[in-house]
Amino acid sequence: MLETYLTVVMAITPLVMILVRLPYKINNLKKKIVMSDYPIYETILRNLAMITVLFPLVDTFTDFTKRFQLSIPMAVRLFCSFTLLMGLYVYSVSHFTLKDLWSPTVEIKKDHHLITNGIYQYIRHPMYLAGFLISISYFFVSQNYFSSFFINTFWFTLYFCRIEREEKLMRKVFGSQYIEYQKKTSRLFTFRNFLPFLKSVTFISLSKNPKKSN
Numbered sequence: 001m002l003e004t005y006l007t008v009v010m011a012i013t014p015l016v017m018i019l020v021r022l023p024y025k026i027n028n029l030k031k032k033i034v035m036s037d038y039p040i041y042e043t044i045l046r047n048l049a050m051i052t053v054l055f056p057l058v059d060t061f062t063d064f065t066k067r068f069q070l071s072i073p074m075a076v077r078l079f080c081s082f083t084l085l086m087g088l089y090v091y092s093v094s095h096f097t098l099k100d101l102w103s104p105t106v107e108i109k110k111d112h113h114l115i116t117n118g119i120y121q122y123i124r125h126p127m128y129l130a131g132f133l134i135s136i137s138y139f140f141v142s143q144n145y146f147s148s149f150f151i152n153t154f155w156f157t158l159y160f161c162r163i164e165r166e167e168k169l170m171r172k173v174f175g176s177q178y179i180e181y182q183k184k185t186s187r188l189f190t191f192r193n194f195l196p197f198l199k200s201v202t203f204i205s206l207s208k209n210p211k212k213s214n
């Protein structure tokens, strides 16, 4: 019974990730990019990371990776299934908040404005936080060190290479507005504003993305 629940969590992970992202991915193709910063190594890394999104399906529905299993206590696996679902939720909320300003790489679109509401009023990179939560939790839920090694290596490297460049580009485009925003927010996680942060995730405060920055 518990094993079935964990298998379902593993199987829905890539499906939720793909389905949530799909409309934004399509929308992104229509938008005019005015500035970008993505070196070739990031394109390679991103494509490799994208392939690993499918690994949970391989782990769940085939025997290819079965021999790389550890034995992790059920209580730990159950707890991590909760953090994995939280990760999927934060991933969805950050997409819903960023809307058509989402892009797969570090780039600025025509009429880009700074989002500072909802979950973005507490942390600057909720989508990357979600990625970390999902990848780490997946290791414990699946117990599969082979898939988890590739998932974690590619996603962690991608995010760590990207965050600084993304913030640099945002400072270049939004100037003092982004510097002020940085002062008020944490990069990936907030202990100081943990409760309001949780509230913003729980109640999806998607209320009116300001068209112009405040």
Ligand SMILES: C[S@@+](CC[C@H](N)C(=O)[O-])C[C@H]1O[C@@H](n2cnc3c(N)ncnc32)[C@H](O)[C@@H]1O
Residues within 6 Å of the ligand: 094, 098, 101, 102, 103, 104, 105, 106, 107, 108, 109, 113, 114, 115, 116, 120, 124, 125, 126, 127, 128, 129, 166
């Ligand atoms: C994959 S999204 C990730 C957004 C953010 N780093 C996160 O983790 O939630 C990357 C794009 O989002 C855009 N972006 C990031 N933060 C933003 C903000 N606060 N307001 C508007 N656009 C933002 C940037 O143009 C960047 O190219």
